[in-house]
Amino acid sequence: MLERPYLFIDGQWLAAQSGEHFDVFDPSDASLLARVAAAGRADVDLAVRAARRAFDAGDWPRLGGRQRAAVLRRIADGIRARQDELALLEVRDNGKPLPEAQWDIADAAGCFDFYADLAAGLDDDERAVPLGDARFRASVVREPVGVAAAVIPWNYPLLMAAWKVAPALAAGCAMVLKPSELTPLSALELAGIANDAGLPPGVLNVLPGLGSEAGAALVEHPGVDKIAFTGSLPTGSRIMQAAAREVKNISLELGGKSPFIVFADSDIEAAVEWIMFGIFWNQGQVCSATSRVLVERALYPDLLQRLSEEAQKIRIGNGLEDGVLLGPLVSAGQHAKVSAAIAQGIADGARLVCGGKPPAGLEQGWFMQPTVFADVPLDCALWREEIFGPVVCVNPFDSEADALHLANDSEFGLAAAVMSADLERCERLARRLQAGIVWINCSQPTFSELPWGGVKRSGIGRELGEWGLDNYLETKQITRYESRESWAWYLKPGC
Structure with a gap:
């Protein structure tokens, strides 16, 4: 049996404050696979506060995109260096056949590489906007949305983490990630890989725990600016209601019957x-x-x-x-x-x-x-x-x-x-x-370069591609007055 008695908060491995844990089972024989620390509301608060500090006062959002890209590429390299180990863990945790798990791990690494390239492009992101009034000059920039909460499902444990963590980090956000209580193991390994890659403390926090406890506390926390969720329609609806109370930015990838x-x-x-x-x-x-x-x-x-x-x-x-x-x-x-x-x-x-x-x-x-x-x-x-x-x-x-x-x-x-x-x-x-x-003439091919998401009750927003990066960016206009003439609306010359 594997022991995972710690949460990853503010760059440290910490025990759950309640001391509680939950069991994870191997679906191939229903045997006990791991005992994992269970995050509660107090742990969620600690993690969100750490992410808040990392975003508000830390260097990560203010680094150049190329500097963030270098860290993302090291994360991708760290995943590849442990591909066999991670694939084996995914099989035992989720049950999927080994060739599928190997494919998933390679895709996760590729996702971090893809968003590293997009992060580097943010250094030259400011765009001038022509105006009809020559007295003004305007540009548009994109900035990280803030502290993001990500709640991911159990069907692609590491890959779903990558789909959210990679673009959030590329944008300059800080994140709290809650993996499914059914398959939390590879997300904890990702925390260690990111830490070894030089990601600053507090930028990525990983909290395994029950949805009713850690998940609910995370999406309701006032320190969270953005919620990204993949999972069932009923849970997505509840998250949307929670986000509405404080008008939080959300993206939801929900069910399908394709x-x-x-x-x-x-x-x-x-x-x-x-x-x-x-x-x-x-x-x-x-x-x-x-x-x-x-x-x-x-x-x-x-x-x-x-x-x-x-x-x-x-x-x-x-x-x-x-x-x-x-x-x-x-x-x-x-x-x-x-x-x-x-x-x-x-x-x-x-x-x-x-x-x-x-x-x-x-x-x-x-x-x-x-x-x-x-x-x-x-x-x-x-x-x-x-x-x-x-x-x-x-x-x-x-x-x-x-x-x-x-x-x-x-x-x-x-x-x-x-x-x-x-x-x-x-x-x-x-x-x-x-x-x-x-x-x-095919079904299910998925590429990091292309948008992923649905219409109707299948969700809101898109993941992957440049659209996935947009999930974690806010658009800001900057307009300045350049004329030497006085505006002279209230203060008339000579008065």
């Missing part, structure tokens, strides 16, 4: 590959998972057969075993939620094509077979609600207009995908799909 439209002229093997990648990657625990598949009726029976055949071939097991491409769900609670959604889908009349139960021989862990439903009623929870598991719903459509209507008929709008040999049709649909992200 559609994947497949036309009959698509290559069936390519379609099956991308459908499986879109829903079985990370055990379906992906906010953008393309969990609603719409297939043109002429292709529908053949695609269903091939999808069922290939889904049943996926090797399930401990993510550290060779060849495993589907690990366990993250927790007993998540396993129960997915199991209940499957049972309800069957009760509501959806046709179970394959899967739908834990695999034989893996009863100790929180495993679920890749599950395919067909002919799903459009008004049932299975079709409309986010499941966050390896469960895909497949329905037919008859026309492009039909497909577009079915795809957009959702309260969510995070992502969508369309597949066809007719690229003109794909481009046409891409502009009519109500989603912040649209993939053509």
Whole structure:
């Protein structure tokens, strides 16, 4: 068992003031993996005050962008130097297969490199704005928003931390990061890596703890200027209400029920590959998972057969075993939620094509077979609600207009995908799909350079790319009067 008895506050490893801890379990066998210090309200206050001092009186916000970039690059190098160790930790903490964890760690390092480049560009960020009055000269600058609170989910523990920490540090903010209580271990390692990279004390504080205690205290703290959250719609709604009381800057990346439209002229093997990648990657625990598949009726029976055949071939097991491409769900609670959604889908009349139960021989862990439903009623929870598991719903459509209507008929709008040999049709649909992200002839590719976020109830704001940096910057105009003539509104010359 791993012992993580400390929080990271103001550049120091400190015990929780209450002395309390919580347990973290290995989802592959439900064994106790780690005992972790549990931050409470007093610890949150200590961390926010440290971040406040670092921002208000420290050097970090006032350093040049190139100087901050150098630290971010050292953080990226520190992650790469420990890639194998961090990937192993992520597998044991989250359950994902090792190749996925290795991909995530490499992406996290790349994210810090990307924002290092953007940080360096802030040194030359001031922009002159032409005015219609020659007596004035104006420019616009961007400045860090202040102390940022980041609350991240359990599905990509280190990568989700990087998506928030890297742009916040690049902008010059100070941050308090609360990882999920289900997967806190790699965020604590990130704190140590950042400290070794020379990040000043108080600029990054990491507080593992329960959402109801540490998370609530953090988003409600008056010393926080900005809240960045990724997670469920209900929690995001509560955070939005808390932020409204003091009109805090927020960005929210919430749920999804993303559609994947497949036309009959698509290559069936390519379609099956991308459908499986879109829903079985990370055990379906992906906010953008393309969990609603719409297939043109002429292709529908053949695609269903091939999808069922290939889904049943996926090797399930401990993510550290060779060849495993589907690990366990993250927790007993998540396993129960997915199991209940499957049972309800069957009760509501959806046709179970394959899967739908834990695999034989893996009863100790929180495993679920890749599950395919067909002919799903459009008004049932299975079709409309986010499941966050390896469960895909497949329905037919008859026309492009039909497909577009079915795809957009959702309260969510995070992502969508369309597949066809007719690229003109794909481009046409891409502009009519109500989603912040649209993939053509693929599903789920994600790049640090591109914006990430949704419309409707999938959230507010964008992460990644230059838009992710904007989350942590405020825009300021600076206008000066340059004329030698007196303004002479109240004080008239000669009076």
